[in-house]
Amino acid sequence: MLNLYLTPLHHPTYQPSTAQVQTLKEFLIFQQIIHPQPIEAEQAFAFSSGLESKQLFNDDAIEALLPAELSFEKLEIVQSEKPLFLPRSREVAFELACKQCHDSIERSDFYKALDQYEKYLSLDILQYPFTIECISCQMNLTAKQIDFNQEVAWSSAWIFIEEIGSTRLNHRLIKEISRIWGHELGVIAEHIEDELDDFSQDFHWIKPSRLSRPRKNKWKKSTHR
Ligand SMILES: [Zn+2]
Secondary structure (H helix, E strand, O other): OEEEEEEOOOOOOOOOOHHHHHHHHHHHHHOOOEOOOOOEOOEOOEEOEOOOHHHHEOHHHHHHOOHHHOOOOEEEEEEEEEEEEEOOOOOEOOOEEEOOOOOEEOHHHHHHHHHHHHHHHHOOOOOOOOEEEOOOOOOEEEHHHEEOOOOOEEEEEEEEEEOOOOOOEOHHHHHHHHHHHOOOOEEEEEEEOOHHHHHHHHOOOOOHHHHOOOOOOOOOOOOOO
């Protein structure tokens, strides 16, 4: 299962204004990328895919994927008072390493430190940025000194796209969304290996997501709210 975050990659405190968020919502509805009504009344900024959701994808993806795959389960505009680490899911198969000594950092150690940090940050006990001590070289590492093996960011506002068919997005559209957002947006992928994916790999089958619309997310991971 693939989720994406669109967010500034190097501006942890950037927040779009209320007017910019509203303009973006109207733009996405006008383009029919999202459904005009939110999924639930309490979640004013969470939408299911619209009739023209395929516009999100680049031409390669449109040619390669089935029409049902050119969509997503949910698009949500999320804002946080403090910068949070993206991707939010703990089911991502990260391979973390210290850039100073090149030893690996245990995922569980990283998440333990991250949990502490985000808790104290929210209580105003700590200031951004996050640091973690490398148990091999004893250096106090900031995120920039950790090799995450994929794009990550700390961010206070992002567009979360859940269960999307491809990472191959339409650059012109992302540019336009960035313009409205008021800051250049990068893409952070959150690839979650679920049981069906494992099954299909074991048996060298076509991934189920290639056959039908991605199924409902069974992982509980609403930590980004
Ligand atoms: Zn180290």
